[in-house]
Amino acid sequence: MTDLTELGVAAIRDGVAKGDFTAVEVAEAFNANVAAAQTALNAFIVATPELAVEAARATDARRAAGQPLGKMGGVPIGMKDLFATKGVQTTAASHILEGFTPEYESTVSQKLWDAGAGMLGKLNLDQFAMGSSNETSYFGNVISPWRRSDGGNAALAPGGSSGGSSTAVAARLAPAATGTDTGGSIRQPAAFTGISGIKPTYGRCSRWGIVAFASSLDQAGPMARDVRDCAIMLEAMAGYDPKDATSLNLPVPEWEAGLSADMKGKKVGIPREYRMDGMDADVAASWDRGIEWLKDAGAEIVEISLPHTKYALPAYYIIAPAEASSNLARYDGVRYGLRDLPDGAGLQDMYAATRAAGFGAEVKRRILIGTYVLSAGFYDAYYTQAQKVRTLISHDFKNAFTQCDVILAPTAPTAAFGLGEKTDDPLSMYLNDVFAVPASLAGLPAMSVPAGLNREGLPLGLQIVGKPFDEQGVLNAGLAIESRAQFSAKPDKWW
Amino acid sequence: MSVDTATVAKIAALARIKVSEAELEAMVPELNGILAWVEQLGEVDVTGIEPMTAVIENHLRLRDDVIDADPLTGGGVRDKVLANAPAREDGFFGVPKVIE
Numbered sequence: 001m002t003d004l005t006e007l008g009v010a011a012i013r014d015g016v017a018k019g020d021f022t023a024v025e026v027a028e029a030f031n032a033n034v035a036a037a038q039t040a041l042n043a044f045i046v047a048t049p050e051l052a053v054e055a056a057r058a059t060d061a062r063r064a065a066g067q068p069l070g071k072m073g074g075v076p077i078g079m080k081d082l083f084a085t086k087g088v089q090t091t092a093a094s095h096i097l098e099g100f101t102p103e104y105e106s107t108v109s110q111k112l113w114d115a116g117a118g119m120l121g122k123l124n125l126d127q128f129a130m131g132s133s134n135e136t137s138y139f140g141n142v143i144s145p146w147r148r149s150d151g152g153n154a155a156l157a158p159g160g161s162s163g164g165s166s167t168a169v170a171a172r173l174a175p176a177a178t179g180t181d182t183g184g185s186i187r188q189p190a191a192f193t194g195i196s197g198i199k200p201t202y203g204r205c206s207r208w209g210i211v212a213f214a215s216s217l218d219q220a221g222p223m224a225r226d227v228r229d230c231a232i233m234l235e236a237m238a239g240y241d242p243k244d245a246t247s248l249n250l251p252v253p254e255w256e257a258g259l260s261a262d263m264k265g266k267k268v269g270i271p272r273e274y275r276m277d278g279m280d281a282d283v284a285a286s287w288d289r290g291i292e293w294l295k296d297a298g299a300e301i302v303e304i305s306l307p308h309t310k311y312a313l314p315a316y317y318i319i320a321p322a323e324a325s326s327n328l329a330r331y332d333g334v335r336y337g338l339r340d341l342p343d344g345a346g347l348q349d350m351y352a353a354t355r356a357a358g359f360g361a362e363v364k365r366r367i368l369i370g371t372y373v374l375s376a377g378f379y380d381a382y383y384t385q386a387q388k389v390r391t392l393i394s395h396d397f398k399n400a401f402t403q404c405d406v407i408l409a410p411t412a413p414t415a416a417f418g419l420g421e422k423t424d425d426p427l428s429m430y431l432n433d434v435f436a437v438p439a440s441l442a443g444l445p446a447m448s449v450p451a452g453l454n455r456e457g458l459p460l461g462l463q464i465v466g467k468p469f470d471e472q473g474v475l476n477a478g479l480a481i482e483s484r485a486q487f488s489a490k491p492d493k494w495w
Numbered sequence: 496m497s498v499d500t501a502t503v504a505k506i507a508a509l510a511r512i513k514v515s516e517a518e519l520e521a522m523v524p525e526l527n528g529i530l531a532w533v534e535q536l537g538e539v540d541v542t543g544i545e546p547m548t549a550v551i552e553n554h555l556r557l558r559d560d561v562i563d564a565d566p567l568t569g570g571g572v573r574d575k576v577l578a579n580a581p582a583r584e585d586g587f588f589g590v591p592k593v594i595e
Binding site: 246325336367394 | 512
């Protein structure tokens with residue numbers, strides 16, 4: 001029999017439906033991989049093998065009874081530990097939420113269970129999704145399954161903040177996983193680990209029950225091995241939710257059925273501002289290959305300009321911390337999570353002690369920046385200015401989309417870096433999201449697909465950004481690249 | 496603009512995060528590095544530009560004016576609300592004494 005853990009979402013769904021194997025066999029195969037990799041990769045904060053098997057049993061029973069199995073029927077997945085899961089600890093990889101066991105289920109995770117998926121466990125991430133390397137988790141670093149081909153065996157970053165998700169999918173611990181993307185947290189880790197991931201249009205997936213970081217930017221999305229699997233899972237995750245004030249009241253398109261790698265009649269924009277001085281040669285070459293692939297698929301290539309590109313990151317690092325400082329005010333040691341009550345302390349001292357003990361260094365840094373830029377006397381100079389620049393960045397995209405249907409760019413400026421290489425300098429870490437953040441600020445659908453390996457044998461991703469609501473155009477361009485890149489590399493198993 | 500130790504101490508107090516003297520000393524250059532970098536936004540001409548309020552056009556709606564319209568977010572679930580509280584007493588959250 002084939003190794004079931006080599007199968008993706010579509011293959012598992014179809015194989016279970018046909019009776020080639022049972023959902024329980026699939027769940028048990030992935031449960032075994034999760035358990036075997038935990039010490040070396042640290043991808044999960046909590047494993048829930050019993051829940052994966054329970055959901056699989058239900059799928060097998062439905063099949064025996066001749067009932068429909070759902071879009072994700074029989075597919076076990078990893079759940080980023082930012083989604084509230086009823087009865088299963090939900091921490092956002094923080095100490096302050098350690099032990100928090102929600103009494104409710106997030107909308108997106110509930111939709112996935114309703115579609116027949118089962119949960120392998122809660123995936124590690126950067127604390128409160130703040131980071132680009134999964135080095136800010138209270139529960140330890142996630143290690144990428146990839147290693148450089150130089151034989152040095154240096155531990156590499158799986159990207160962040162969805163680093164547990166990217167590692168789990170790349171290492172065959174899960175056929176797919178949920179991610180969330182605030183400023184690149186789905187796309188950059190997908191690029192670092194040779195998998196696919198899509199952030200849909202802001203509002204497609206409900207934010208209800210997702211631990212909030214920056215609410216005007218946060219969007220959930222799938223991370224999986226290929227474009228088709230992403231399309232299937234996004235269909236299951238998306239949809240209107242009255243409990244989220246910014247949820248889009250639109251029907252969910254049938255993205256899988258609409259997949260086509262034919263780009264005839266489509267225009268692909270190449271933003272000149274993204275070709276930066278000193279760009280990594282392998283990344284530039286990969287981008288050029290992507291252009292040729294889309295030409296080969298029938299697309300016309302047009303040069304476009306996104307003039308405010310260089311201001312996207314600084315605007316993001318005002319807006320996101322500002323929203324975070326407000327969102328994270330709820331962690332006060334009163335209603336849930338950690339409480340640190342020093343002897344004789346009053347309420348205010350308890351708040352300050354709890355938050356000092358419960359938040360990691362990067363989270364504190366961002367809360368302080370956010371508090372500063374929102375404080376009296378500085379609000380207009382920082383926050384209002386950043387929101388105006390955000391409007392200009394959004395205008396840039398609107399103008400560009402009068403000349404093209406989708407935009408092609410690298411996902412990240414480099415391949416995966418080593419753990420510890422950027423932790424001493426927050427700015428150098430932030431710069432890793434330079435290509436990912438503009439689409440986030442404009443709320444646009446954007447995806448990363450694997451495009452090849454660099455000279456060190458590490459994956460590089462290409463990013464496609466689309467018009468609002470045009471996930472289909474993004475997925476189709478992704479498929480056109482995927483079918484030409486023929487990316488089949490996977491990490492050698494060392495764990 | 497740059498911040499000094501006193502300013503960072505004030506921000507930390509506003510954010511209700513206790514920081515030691517040593518942490519303050521370390522944070523000042525870090526925050527100044529980030530603030531100096533975001534300062535470049537000042538060079539963008541934003542004349543006549545409205546600050547972004549909604550990234551994707553959407554209209555704010557009102558829910559039906561019905562009690563417990565959605566049982567998930569409705570009332571009558573005191574025990575669930577209190578279930579994760581670090582301290583609770585007689586159906587309330589427990590906190591240190593706040594009134595002398």
